[in-house]
Amino acid sequence: xxxxxxxxxxxxxxxxxxxxxxxxxxxxxxxxxxxxxxxxxxxxxxxxxxxxxxxxxxxxxxxxxxxxxxxxxxxxxxxxxxxxxxxxxxxxxxxxxxxxxxxxxxxxxxxxxxxxxxxxxx
Numbered sequence: 001x002x003x004x005x006x007x008x009x010x011x012x013x014x015x016x017x018x019x020x021x022x023x024x025x026x027x028x029x030x031x032x033x034x035x036x037x038x039x040x041x042x043x044x045x046x047x048x049x050x051x052x053x054x055x056x057x058x059x060x061x062x063x064x065x066x067x068x069x070x071x072x073x074x075x076x077x078x079x080x081x082x083x084x085x086x087x088x089x090x091x092x093x094x095x096x097x098x099x100x101x102x103x104x105x106x107x108x109x110x111x112x113x114x115x116x117x118x119x120x121x122x
Contacts, residue, residue: 009046009053016044017055017065017067017110018057018059018062018063018065019057019066021110025108025112026056028086028088028108031086032083033079034049035048044056050071066110066112067113068115069113070115071114071115071116073117073118075118076101076116076117077094079104080104080116083116084106087108087109088114089108090106091107092104097117102120103117104116
């Protein structure tokens with residue numbers, strides 16, 4: 001394996017997104033995906049969604065940089081509706097895919113894109 005050992009609680013790859021308002025994005029993630037984690041001063045927020053970690057950092061030294069995330073949830077239709085209630089824009093309505101996921105796609109006000117899915121068949 002060519003990767004080193006990550007810090008405890010991390011995986012080999014940790015997505016990071018840069019936004020103008022960290023608190024607003026973290027509130028969106030908490031409301032839509034039941035995310036957990038705090039916004040510390042002076043470093044990126046470490047936000048957990050399920051078993052995964054995403055870092056949310058403020059713009060300043062770096063420009064805004066959105067993410068494209070595939071998020072497995074327990075009910076894609078329900079989470080899709082939650083995202084819309086929090087102001088997300090529809091990219092794709094929920095539908096069944098040929099590979100066995102039920103999936104929808106939305107974007108948030110920062111330009112981050114979320115493919116929201118649950119497995120309907122293996």
